[in-house]
Amino acid sequence: MVDKIRVSLLGSTGMVGQKMVRMLANHPYIELVKVSASPSKIGKKYREAVKWIEPDEIPEKVADLPMVSTDIEDHKDVDVVLSALPNELAEDVELKLVKEGKIVVSNASPFRMDPDVPLINPEINWDHLELLKRQKLNKNWKGLLIKNPNCTAAILSMPLKPLERLVKAKGIYVTTLQAVSGAGYSGLPFMAIEGNVIPWIKGEEDKIPREINKMLGKLINNSISQAGLQIYATTTRVPVKIGHMGVINIVTEGKVNEEEIKKSLREFRSLPQEKNLPTAPKVPIMVLDEEDRPQPMRDLQYYNGMSVAVGRVRAEEGLLRLIVLGDNLVRGAAGITILTLEVMKELGYV
Structure with missing residues (x-):
């Protein structure tokens, strides 16, 4: 039996977040166990909080998950945090999680051009994940931050x-x-x-x-x-x-x-x-x-x-x-996030 990577998803109710929810529904070794969105939605079931626009029904495994906050306490028991947050919210939220020890794979723009942060399009530059070694040395972060491109x-x-x-x-x-x-x-x-x-x-x-x-x-x-x-x-x-x-x-x-x-x-x-x-x-x-x-x-x-x-x-x-x-929603956002995590697992970063 394959050990599953337990992930949470920030920005889970937006267009990119919904794509990720759907794409992760039957993933062989990545399991979506927590969903997060704006403070007004915390405590609601995912099905109540989301305005679902994907063509398929909300995956059963996710539909009744309670919405959680972006605080570290709500993500301590996951292996990786995936982020589909809007750019204006991402920097503060993601940085707090990374500083507290979480691995964050993010679709948002802040830190994309930071020399210590890999900007990954998996087929193009998977080897740039090596920057994570430099990131550990140069940043005062307990976790890791990986970015997807625009x-x-x-x-x-x-x-x-x-x-x-x-x-x-x-x-x-x-x-x-x-x-x-x-x-x-x-x-x-x-x-x-x-x-x-x-x-x-x-x-x-x-x-x-x-x-x-x-x-x-x-x-x-x-x-x-x-x-x-x-x-x-x-x-x-x-x-x-x-x-x-x-x-x-x-x-x-x-x-x-x-x-x-x-x-x-x-x-x-x-x-x-x-x-x-x-x-x-x-x-x-x-x-x-x-x-x-x-x-x-x-x-x-x-x-x-x-x-x-x-x-x-x-x-x-x-x-x-x-x-x-x-x-743009799959190759340019949701799918590239998931594929990046798959490459990280393959190379032993997760």
Whole structure:
């Protein structure tokens, strides 16, 4: 019998929290035993506290769990705390838990760029978990803090990783088309986005290059040497429920081989695939040859939303073009959190 990792979930009633609740329902060795949300919900059963928007019913194992606070006393008997807290609440709450000895795997932005905190997209940089050794030495924390990237950076970094060895990039220009769910369930008024495109998303154009360069950086002597890619991002919000798309133009030194690029993307595998981890997609990057793909209505379902879809791969003299699409709530948030914990177990960090 497999020893289960007992986890609690902060921010369990939000969109990302609900995804995690559903994805953990039948997990072979991670057991969700505690759920937490805002103070007004403490003491209620999960089914009473949540406005459930997932397509399936609330998992029976979770439906009657009582809502707990974010205080350390309510999380002492779990192995790991997973966090889907809003950014404005996460820093104080997570830091208190880490200082008191908890392992926290978080989807929120505070501490992502801290040199002692690994920023993990499991297929891309699982080896950066080595930073936890440095974190133990440098921080006065009894526990550990691990961060997931911004949802858009998580999706965009997937095809950039296998292209490292094939493409000498002089500059990377990205225009994103990001779903309204990225702003949260109540984050964007219907009247603001219906039939509209908003060509600015607060903070995103700074986060994307910073986080991608950290994730694609090399681990040298227990620290990250940044990748140094020149990434220029224009972020837009579009009237789509789920799915973040990136139109990527890479300025290259000379022409690259289009078929070699596609082959590299299709064949990309990493430790999560090698170890056959439960949440890992068998094929992390689905390369589509149709001229009009990928599309959010058709191409978010691969491996339960954990794969990204890449299409429109075109190589010209000095330029490589491609479009990437991913599920911002799964690959960009809930699923990446769970997969990170699976990698940590595999490598002995939990």
